[in-house]
Structures are given as structure tokens and as C-alpha cells.
Amino acid sequence: MTRASLNKQPHEVAEMFDDVAERYDLTNDVLSLGQDRRWRKEVAKAVDARPAQKVLDLAAGTATSSLPFARAGAYVVPCDFSLGMLQVGKKKHPWLPITAGDATRLPFRDDTFDAVTISFGLRNVQDTDAALSELYRVTKPGGRVVICEFSHPTWAPFRTVYTEYLMRALPPVARSVSSNPDAYVYLAESIRAWPDQPALAEKLQKAGWSKVAWRNLTGGVVALHRGFKQL
Numbered sequence: 506m507t508r509a510s511l512n513k514q515p516h517e518v519a520e521m522f523d524d525v526a527e528r529y530d531l532t533n534d535v536l537s538l539g540q541d542r543r544w545r546k547e548v549a550k551a552v553d554a555r556p557a558q559k560v561l562d563l564a565a566g567t568a569t570s571s572l573p574f575a576r577a578g579a580y581v582v583p584c585d586f587s588l589g590m591l592q593v594g595k596k597k598h599p600w601l602p603i604t605a606g607d608a609t610r611l612p613f614r615d616d617t618f619d620a621v622t623i624s625f626g627l628r629n630v631q632d633t634d635a636a637l638s639e640l641y642r643v644t645k646p647g648g649r650v651v652i653c654e655f656s657h658p659t660w661a662p663f664r665t666v667y668t669e670y671l672m673r674a675l676p677p678v679a680r681s682v683s684s685n686p687d688a689y690v691y692l693a694e695s696i697r698a699w700p701d702q703p704a705l706a707e708k709l710q711k712a713g714w715s716k717v718a719w720r721n722l723t724g725g726v727v728a729l730h731r732g733f734k735q736l
């Protein structure tokens with residue numbers, strides 16, 4: 506069983522997701538205590554996909570994160586580099602144009618999408634800045650980005666309880682539901698090491714995004730960052 510380390514070697518990350526693919530959606534529901542469904546609704550609202558708009562859902566995994574955009578009538582392209590995750594996605598949602606691709610070298614032309622989004626994916630990409638620049642490149646002028654990622658709770662007492670949950674409670678729970686429990690040790694470690702809300706906003710600005718802002722969900726367990734590509 507593969508477990509990525511914090512240097513996020515792409516082949517290790519892809520293999521780790523291949524290993525968890527079959528039970529990925531179930532494990533998510535259990536470990537997030539059902540919160541993931543609420544977070545996805547908030548992402549859908551933030552992206553605000555309209556009929557016939559082109560939306561890129563990067564690091565889409567099993568394409569669960571792509572469904573709200575398809576339901577809104579948009580043409581959504583789920584893209585990921587774990588073939589295991591994509592195969593599960595294709596079995597579940599055969600009508601979606603599931604695409605293999607690496608976030609740091611996207612297989613799309615410049616200025617293609619009205620909106621680009623990535624849920625719980627950016628933290629796993631080895632070169633965050635390259636992924637943010639690629640997302641920018643493939644977005645149409647005037648288009649938008651929404652990033653949904655684990656972040657850092659803002660209220661110190663809650664942050665302490667949450668960190669305890671991540672480091673102590675989550676791995677044993679993962680052992681009972683996941684096909685690769687070690688992957689969830691990586692999950693906890695990578696969340697702890699991830700930039701906080703202002704630091705990620707700064708990265709977005711450096712990649713060219715304007716009007717960057719964020720909103721915390723569940724007290725900052727998750728943050729939604731958004732930005733625009735200037736006309």
C-alpha cells in the first residue's frame with residue numbers, strides 16, 4: 506500500500522489515490538462526519554455555474570465533486586492524474602468527459618474555461634504555484650477560480666480540539682473504513698503543513714488572480730478561496 510510523504514512525489518500521490526479509490530467516497534463521508542456534503546453545496550454556490558458554461562473540476566478524483574456543476578447544466582470536465590480514481594468515476598458517471606491530466610501541465614488550451622475549481626486537491630499537488638498558474642492559463646479572461654481546501658480553524662480552543670481529532674482520532678477511524686488507512690495519516694500531516702488562509706490568498710495573487718478573497722466553513726476546517734482573471 507502506498508502512502509505519500511510530505512514532499513508529495515507525484516507518482517506516490519497518484520498511487521496512494523489509486524489505492525483508496527474504491528472506498529474513497531464512503532471514507533470521506535465517515536471521516537468528515539457528513540460535513541463533506543455541506544462543503545460541496547457551498548462550493549457549488551461559490552462557482553455559480555450556469556447552463557452551457559465550461560467548468561474545469563481539477564483533481565476531481567471519482568468526480569463526486571463535479572456533479573453539482575453538471576446538475577446546474579454546465580459542461581464540466583473532471584480531470585485528475587490518478588487513473589484508479591478516474592476509473593471509479595467513469596463507472597459511476599459514464600456520461601462525464603473524464604480526463605487524465607496533471608495539474609502542473611494541464612492538457613487544455615489557454616482561455617478555455619468560464620470557471621475552474623479544485624476541491625481537496627491543491628494540497629496534494631507537489632508544486633502549488635505551478636498548479637495555480639496552470640489554472641489561470643486555462644481560464645477565460647473574466648473567468649473565476651474557486652479553491653476548496655482544508656485549512657486552519659480560526660478560534661484557538663477549537664483549533665486544539667480539531668488538531669487532536671486529526672492526529673489521534675482520525676487514523677483509527679480510517680483503519681476501520683479505508684482500504685489504505687496509512688493514506689489518512691498523510692491526510693492529517695498534509696493538512697497541518699498546509700498554508701493558512703492569508704498565505705494561500707497570497708499564492709493566488711502571485712499566480713495572477715485578482716479580487717482574491719476567502720470564506721471559512723466549519724470554523725475554518727475548510728476554506729473557500731476565490732479569484733478572477735482580469736478581462
Ligand SMILES: C[S@@+](CC[C@H](N)C(=O)[O-])C[C@H]1O[C@@H](n2cnc3c(N)ncnc32)[C@H](O)[C@@H]1O
Nearest residue numbers: 522564565566570585586587607608624626629
Ligand atoms: C482528496 S482527492 C479529491 C477528489 C475530489 N475533488 C473530491 O472533492 O472528492 C485529491 C485528488 O487530487 C488528485 N491529484 C493530486 N495531485 C494531482 C496532480 N498533480 N494532478 C492531478 N490530480 C492530482 C489525486 O489523484 C486525487 O484524486
